Amino acid sequence: MPWRYEEEGDNSWGCASWFEYLVVVVLSTILLVGALVLTLFWVIYYRGGFAWSENPEIQFNLHPVLMVGGFITLSGFSILFYRLCRCLKHIYVKLAHTFFHACTIPCVVIGFLAVFxxxxxxxxxIPNFYTLHSWIGLVTMGLFVLQFVFGFFTFLVCLCCENGTYSCRAAMVPIHASFGLVTFMLACATCVTGLTQKAIWKLGSAYSQWTEEGIIINAIGATIIALGVVISFAVRRSNAPATAKVYVTERL
Amino acid sequence: MPWRYEEEGDNSWGCASWFEYLVVVVLSTILLVGALVLTLFWVIYYRGGFAWSENPEIQFNLHPVLMVGGFITLSGFSILFYRLCRCLKHIYVKLAHTFFHACTIPCVVIGFLAVFxxxxxxxxxIPNFYTLHSWIGLVTMGLFVLQFVFGFFTFLVCLCCENGTYSCRAAMVPIHASFGLVTFMLACATCVTGLTQKAIWKLGSAYSQWTEEGIIINAIGATIIALGVVISFAVRRSNAPATAKVYVTERL
Incomplete structure (x- = not known):
């Protein structure tokens, strides 16, 4: 690595850094919750709510809600929490990061069964796995499982032998972080393709008449795109707490 | 900034760094050219080739070809060329980066007029701007224009007063780089939503029968998604030439 840290304590943040930090936290929270609330509103108000296999058409509605809830809201919150939390001991931040990602698993499993x-x-x-949406979705799910298993064993189980695995864990941090961001971006791409195909199939020619439902579907997509931009910005900023010197030895 | 450079000359790359560099260059070239070739093949072989306003349905075909050619192939190549070129003086790399992005402009303008x-x-x-694809596309075009104008004045015109604008240009590099990557990711999201809606509209129920055309449209989308991953990886790697010490003073 060609870089090394210069002196920077945790309290050296200026007013601008704090302002930027607060804007990112507030904006991303609004967008994360907003994406889920808009999806719930769309599904309940326009698509007939929820059901299980007794009504397959309505059962489908669990798919967008659970996938947006799991892959976008929970995963996005988990990424931001790990990266931006300033007030907890690092092991607790790691456990919370794992917990929120673990909560994503049942959402994704039930969401996947619902569409199946x-x-x-x-x-x-209806045939399965013929759309671009399903192809990108399968890659996203595969990457998510790999990231979860890899992260769990490398950054939690390997802590049993803390000193022996230090250099290995240190080398794995950027790989886990990069593939985590890639997984989130793929989840965003999967969502916007899924929303596009659902809008066309369900609204048909009404989509071009600027109907309320079409605008709400587009707004969900726009919120998810905005989240992709805000989260990639938040995790790459060099003044986020996870890069501060005080955490370096304990954050691996 | 909490980071600073340690000693690293241009020749300190090990075998692994060179291997990684070559893999990124070869893979991204194959994908950049592959996305355009696949789109051309799709449009010429399945969609009736090209025309201008005498045949509006065929005129549409210019839209996917010119948008993928401009926003994906040319822009992606321009980003990678700036980031990975090791053999030219930095001012020539900058001029080539500007030139390739400038070539994107006529592609985007004609592609936009074609769909309009x-x-x-x-x-x-047919009404305009009611789809999620068009919303994301408009944001992408707006960001591209802003980035081009901003980059042209900040990193080329401001060179007239090289010493006076140094610190300003230095501060603008990460902003231009981040928004450049955001623009490319938005272009990828626009492409996959556009391909999804075209596949559904044009193929209808045949899309679910695994027809050749459907698979080719999905393959174009998969290539563009793979490009999004490879390019975000390539520009963020710390051992890319653009981060080497030797370029620091002249690359702003």
């Missing part, structure tokens, strides 16, 4: 059921139980059955 | 014409001259006319 809604295709297979439809009359006639 | 194909909507307005259709019978009946």
């Amino acid at each position: 059921d809604s295709h297979n139980l439809a009359n006639p059955p | 014409d194909s909507h307005n001259l259709a019978n009946p006319p």
Whole structure:
């Protein structure tokens, strides 16, 4: 690595850094919650709410809500929490990061089963995995599982032998962080393609008439795109707490 | 900034760094050219080739080719060329970076006019700007224009007063680089939503039968997603030539 730290304590932040930090925290929280609330509103108000396999068409509605809730809101919050939390001991931040990502798993599993059921139980059955959305979605899920298993063993289980695994963990931090951001960006791309195909299939020619539902679907997509920009900005900023010198030895 | 450079000459790269560099250069070149070639093949072989306003439906075909050619192939190559070129004086790299981005402008303008014409001259006319694809596309075009004008004045025109503008230009480098990557990611998101809606509109129920055209459209989308990953990886690596000490004073 060609870089090394210069002196910077945790309290050396100026007014501008604090302002930027607060803007990122507030904006990303609004967008993370906003994406989920808009999706819930869309599904409940326009798409008939929720059901399980007794009504496959309505069962589908669990798919966008749980995927946006899991891959965007929970995962996005988990990434930001790890990167921006300034007030907890680092091991607690790591455990919370793992916990929020673990909460994503049931969301994704149920969301995946919901769309699978809604295709297979439809009359006639709808084929699976033929859209670009499903291709990107499968890659996103695969990367998420790899990242979770890899992160769990490398950054939590390997702590049992803290000194012996230090250099290995140190080398793995940028890989885990980069692939984490890639997974989040792929999740955003999956969402916008999914929203596009749902808008076209369900609204048909009404989509071009600027109907309320079309505008809400577009607004969900725009919120997710904005989140992709804000989160990639937040995790790459050099003045985020996770880069501060005080955390270097304990954050691996 | 909490970082500073340690000693690292241009020749200190090990075998692994060179291997990684070559893999990134070869892979990204294949993907950049592949995305354009696949789009050309799709449009010529399945969508009837090219025309201007005498045939609005065929005129549309210029839109995907010129947008992928401009926003993905030319812009992606321009970003990678700036970041990875090791053999030219830095001012030539900057001029080439500007030139390739300048070549993007006519592609985007003609591509935009093509879709506009194909909507307005259709019978009946098709409304504009109601899809998520068009919303993300407008933001991408706006950001591209801002980045081009900002970059041209800050990093080329301001060189007339090289010493007086040094600190200003130095502060602007990370902003231009970050928003450049954001613009490229937005272009990728615009492409995959555009491909999704075109596949559904044009193929209809045949899309679910794994037709050749559907697979080719998905393959174009998958190539563009892979490019998003490879390019974000390439520009963020700390051992890319643009971070080497030797360039620091002349690369602003």
